[in-house]
Amino acid sequence: MAAGRRKGAVTTPVRDPAPVEAPLDQPIPARPAPRPKDAPRTMKDLRLARRGKRAARARQPENVLREGLRLERVPDPSVVVLFGGTGDLAHRKVVPALYHLWRTNLLPHEFVLLAVGRRPYDDEAFRVDIRTSLDQFSRALPIDEDAWRSFAERVCYQHLDFADTSGFEALAARLDELDEARGTRGNRLFYLATQPSQFAEIVAQLGRVGLDHEKHDAGWRRIVIEKPFGHDLESAKRLNRDVGKVFRESQVYRIDHYLGKETVRNLLVFRFGNGIFEPLWNRRYVDHVQITVAESIGIESRGAFYEQTGASRDVLQNHLLQLVSLIAMEPPARFEANALRDEKVKVLRAISSVPADLAGSVVRGQYGPGWVAATQVPGYRDEKEVDPESETETFVAARLMIDDWRWSGVPFYVRTGKRLPKRATEIAIQYREVPHRLFQDQGVEPDANLLAIRIQPDEGIMLRFGAKVPGLGLDVRSVTMDFTYGSAFSVDSPDAYETLILDALQGDASLFTRADEVEEAWGIVDPIVDAWADAPAPDFPNYEAGSWGPAAADDLLAREGRRWRRI
Amino acid sequence: MLAPTSIKIGEPVLRWTARAHTIAEIETELARIWSTPDLTTQIEGASARHVAARTSVMNLIVVARRPEIAERCAAIIQALTGRHPSRTIVIQSADPDGPSWLDARIEAHCILPREDAPETCAETIHLVCGGESGRHLAAIATPLIVHDLPVTVWWPGEPPFTTRAAQDLLACADRLVVDGSTWSGDGLARLRDMARLLDTTDLAISDFALVRQSRWREAIASTFDDPDLLPYLRSIRRIAVTYGTHDEAAAPGSTNLVKPIYHVGWLASRLGLTVVEPLAPAAARPGRPAAPGAGLVATLSDGHAAVAVSIRPIRSPMPSGTTLQVELLAERRGVELRIDVTAEAETVHVRVWQSRVEVLDRSFRAARRTDVDLLAEAIEAGERDPVAIGALRSAATLAEG
Numbered sequence: 001m002a003a004g005r006r007k008g009a010v011t012t013p014v015r016d017p018a019p020v021e022a023p024l025d026q027p028i029p030a031r032p033a034p035r036p037k038d039a040p041r042t043m044k045d046l047r048l049a050r051r052g053k054r055a056a057r058a059r060q061p062e063n064v065l066r067e068g069l070r071l072e073r074v075p076d077p078s079v080v081v082l083f084g085g086t087g088d089l090a091h092r093k094v095v096p097a098l099y100h101l102w103r104t105n106l107l108p109h110e111f112v113l114l115a116v117g118r119r120p121y122d123d124e125a126f127r128v129d130i131r132t133s134l135d136q137f138s139r140a141l142p143i144d145e146d147a148w149r150s151f152a153e154r155v156c157y158q159h160l161d162f163a164d165t166s167g168f169e170a171l172a173a174r175l176d177e178l179d180e181a182r183g184t185r186g187n188r189l190f191y192l193a194t195q196p197s198q199f200a201e202i203v204a205q206l207g208r209v210g211l212d213h214e215k216h217d218a219g220w221r222r223i224v225i226e227k228p229f230g231h232d233l234e235s236a237k238r239l240n241r242d243v244g245k246v247f248r249e250s251q252v253y254r255i256d257h258y259l260g261k262e263t264v265r266n267l268l269v270f271r272f273g274n275g276i277f278e279p280l281w282n283r284r285y286v287d288h289v290q291i292t293v294a295e296s297i298g299i300e301s302r303g304a305f306y307e308q309t310g311a312s313r314d315v316l317q318n319h320l321l322q323l324v325s326l327i328a329m330e331p332p333a334r335f336e337a338n339a340l341r342d343e344k345v346k347v348l349r350a351i352s353s354v355p356a357d358l359a360g361s362v363v364r365g366q367y368g369p370g371w372v373a374a375t376q377v378p379g380y381r382d383e384k385e386v387d388p389e390s391e392t393e394t395f396v397a398a399r400l401m402i403d404d405w406r407w408s409g410v411p412f413y414v415r416t417g418k419r420l421p422k423r424a425t426e427i428a429i430q431y432r433e434v435p436h437r438l439f440q441d442q443g444v445e446p447d448a449n450l451l452a453i454r455i456q457p458d459e460g461i462m463l464r465f466g467a468k469v470p471g472l473g474l475d476v477r478s479v480t481m482d483f484t485y486g487s488a489f490s491v492d493s494p495d496a497y498e499t500l501i502l503d504a505l506q507g508d509a510s511l512f513t514r515a516d517e518v519e520e521a522w523g524i525v526d527p528i529v530d531a532w533a534d535a536p537a538p539d540f541p542n543y544e545a546g547s548w549g550p551a552a553a554d555d556l557l558a559r560e561g562r563r564w565r566r567i
Numbered sequence: 568m569l570a571p572t573s574i575k576i577g578e579p580v581l582r583w584t585a586r587a588h589t590i591a592e593i594e595t596e597l598a599r600i601w602s603t604p605d606l607t608t609q610i611e612g613a614s615a616r617h618v619a620a621r622t623s624v625m626n627l628i629v630v631a632r633r634p635e636i637a638e639r640c641a642a643i644i645q646a647l648t649g650r651h652p653s654r655t656i657v658i659q660s661a662d663p664d665g666p667s668w669l670d671a672r673i674e675a676h677c678i679l680p681r682e683d684a685p686e687t688c689a690e691t692i693h694l695v696c697g698g699e700s701g702r703h704l705a706a707i708a709t710p711l712i713v714h715d716l717p718v719t720v721w722w723p724g725e726p727p728f729t730t731r732a733a734q735d736l737l738a739c740a741d742r743l744v745v746d747g748s749t750w751s752g753d754g755l756a757r758l759r760d761m762a763r764l765l766d767t768t769d770l771a772i773s774d775f776a777l778v779r780q781s782r783w784r785e786a787i788a789s790t791f792d793d794p795d796l797l798p799y800l801r802s803i804r805r806i807a808v809t810y811g812t813h814d815e816a817a818a819p820g821s822t823n824l825v826k827p828i829y830h831v832g833w834l835a836s837r838l839g840l841t842v843v844e845p846l847a848p849a850a851a852r853p854g855r856p857a858a859p860g861a862g863l864v865a866t867l868s869d870g871h872a873a874v875a876v877s878i879r880p881i882r883s884p885m886p887s888g889t890t891l892q893v894e895l896l897a898e899r900r901g902v903e904l905r906i907d908v909t910a911e912a913e914t915v916h917v918r919v920w921q922s923r924v925e926v927l928d929r930s931f932r933a934a935r936r937t938d939v940d941l942l943a944e945a946i947e948a949g950e951r952d953p954v955a956i957g958a959l960r961s962a963a964t965l966a967e968g
Contacts (some may be wrong), residue, residue, distance in 0.1 A: 063788060063791045063792055063797055063800065064800065064838060064839075065784070065787060065791055065800065065834070065837050065838075066788050066791075067837060067954070068952065068953050068954035069781070069784055069785060069788060074785060074789070074931060105933070105934055108929075108931075109914065109929070109931060110929065183928065183929070
């Protein structure tokens with residue numbers, strides 16, 4: 001990764017002020033020191049020495065001083081240019097994440113947050129605004145006043161209408177000034193926390209004024225794009241094309257905050273850092289997999305947005321399919337962005353097309369009024385900005401099949417919904433029954449083994465297995481081994497946004513979605529949405545708020561002799 | 568269940584205490600703690616059960632020479648109860664010439680990680696051993712460790728690495744934690760003794776003196792992230808470390824040199840430099856006899872050319888032995904690269920000149936770390952850390968002079 005423009009390139013040369021004789025006052029030895037007798041000799045050294053030739057000096061292209069450093073690497077000096085700086089996402093997530101990274105010394109000393117928005121703020125007014133948000137949304141309260149002061153000094157604001165080309169020229173000039181004044185060396189992370197409809201326009205404007213260019217010695221340029229990335233396959237391809245006209249794929253970081261969650265990241269460690277699970281991670285031992293992303297909240301103030309998306313586009317296309325790919329992927333050859341993403345894409349490609357008759361594979365639902373967490377809540381059609389005859393789904397469950405060597409014949413049941421009884425995200429690997437029921441005469445036969453990975457809340461991992469009940473008989477009962485993050489590591493996990501922003505600043509795209517991944521995921525969801533569009537109007541609402549979704553979702557499993565886990 | 572009002576989330580609370588005078592009594596008391604069905608304290612005058620889970624991820628043995636060191640170490644470990652719950656055994660010797668006796672205080676500290684979680688509890692055994700028994704550390708600690716859990720020995724002060732007692736204790740340990748910057752004299756003899764443990768045992772070694780320098784290492788390494796500067800990494804010709812001293816004359820052996828030498832050791836090990844001439848007192852002027860205050864010099868080699876090393880004292884109000892500056896000089900194809908790394912309060916500052924033109928000026932924020940942070944980092948290092956091993960081996964070889 002380029003470290004950025006060096007100081008000599010942008011400033012008046014400064015003479016070395018250090019006295020010549022001190023402290024580097026020891027003379028350089030006149031002759032090279034003799035090679036010590038015990039110096040390591042490679043086979044090639046020995047062979048060349050026998051032939052009287054000098055061994056060629058090995059090329060050493062890597063920074064060997066980096067090897068083994070345990071401290072989190074501090075990103076290069078840089079500016080984060082936050083489009084939509086006055087918006088909800090910026091105030092709730094992005095700015096608190098940056099503040100927390102700053103507070104924990106994980107941002108460079110030469111760091112600037114340049115928020116860009118349509119509101120006519122100046123730097124100071126914006127600082128006041130974000131301080132209010134931090135007091136509300138920071139995960140470390142109260143705010144550390146010293147850290148805030150030094151962070152606030154690095155926060156600036158640029159008033160800009162995204163349609164105004166001259167405004168982007170002013171932005172470019174401001175960034176050059178910041179490079180000069182704050183030593184940020186041309187390294188820029190553009191963060192699009194705006195409405196999705198503005199992504200293409202902003203990207204085009206950045207290209208127009210040359211803010212995408214990574215010239216030699218002029219620093220890196222990266223762009224973070226929030227989900228949703230398109231609203232169907234065609235729009236995703238169009239957006240990929242628009243972004244690709246300006247930025248190279250290696251500069252693009254499509255964010256799905258689920259991938260930054262500690263437990264999701266732990267999936268890779270759990271699967272590929274332990275020897276005992278991976279041999280059991282296949283069709284031979286696994287009966288089926290269940291993935292649940294349940295939300296107890298409704299659509300809150302996002303009625304207009306949700307009407308255009310629904311559960312399939314809002315969660316299935318991204319969070320759920322990302323979790324499926326992480327669970328089902330083959331081990332990557334290296335822990336590196338493209339190697340990881342190659343394996344994830346293979347899973348998405350292997351997911352069989354949903355049959356034209358959706359009923360056996362996909363269930364949709366919409367909540368009616370009900371009770372959630374002891375509160376009476378309205379039905380979806382009674383929410384603000386929602387069509388009273390809306391056919392938008394707030395629940396989707398699907399049975400996905402992955403046609404590859406590892407998973408052939410193993411159903412992956414996924415479900416997501418609004419106004420379910422609780423907020424919970426979980427992956428459950430249901431193992432097969434034992435081949436021979438040895439204890440069937442001894443009362444209760446133990447359940448098949450189950451491995452549950454809780455993403456939120458109570459992040460952790462639970463393994464269920466059978467054990468003998470103490471006593472003279474031979475009763476067998478299911479017991480659990482439970483690992484919870486909160487008990488084993490009482491340190492706070494970083495917020496997903498902190499993880500992902502730091503990764504983007506460091507140029508690590510492992511946890512970001514690649515263009516082909518996005519398109520493959522849309523390729524799975526689009527036929528479902530198309531089939532619904534061709535079907536008669538659904539009988540909505542078909543589940544009560546506070547329940548686990550429509551009865552048809554239970555039937556999806558029941559017809560195969562299975563049932564959803566009680567969460 | 569809501570947290571009892573007397574308990575603050577994240578703060579350890581003493582929930583059990585007992586005394587014993589033999590190892591067998593200690594074992595009995597340990598068993599009693601966890602067989603007690605209810606570890607509650609009174610909450611608003613009423614007893615309220617709060618489920619406590621015993622958790623141990625390791626055994627931590629602390630060898631403390633004095634009571635105040637034992638208390639300080641125990642306080643640091645309690646602060647880590649939530650993060651690294653351990654069975655802690657604090658051993659302190661007393662009255663070495665008197666009769667053998669044992670006095671043990673057994674405590675259970677619990678911590679509430681969050682309001683809706685059960686408490687996590689861990690035991691601490693404070694042992695004061697009188698007479699001959701105090702010289703048999705392994706015999707005291709071994710029966711008390713939880714088997715199948717890793718054993719870390721934290722030895723503040725001056726570990727007598729060459730004694731039988733130390734060797735026996737370390738033979739049953741997986742990790743040794745020390746602070747080489749607190750050792751008496753220049754600390755180099757003890758550093759060499761410690762490095763020998765790498766060859767004779769499987770111990771992982773964590774030295775706070777080395778752990779504290781992580782931001783320096785990050786700052787130096789970052790210079791060579793720049794592709795234009797990276798080629799100079801293999802052409803370093805001088806390494807100079809300046810450290811603070813309170814000794815007017817800067818006499819050899821008057822100031823602990825462990826931290827300055829670790830900088831050189833780390834660079835040497837990462838760059839594959841071997842020691843040609845170990846550290847020796849420097850001459851005040853070339854060609855003149857060695858002079859106090861001129862520091863130490865050594866010569867390393869990368870197999871092709873020599874690398875000059877200088878470790879120089881300078882009067883400073885900073886704690887004695889503190890690194891004040893690391894300077895590197897590289898030469899490549901007639902171009903000189905000079906790197907100057909200094910620390911100020913909570914910032915490490917890097918400046919780089921290429922042919923005397925400044926090309927890089929960067930600061931790294933480096934918050935001061937407490938002993939709690941250092942111990943946590945030492946424990947979290949996991950298996951043998953190749954960076955620490957390399958730095959220690961190279962530093963010890965440099966100190967062979």
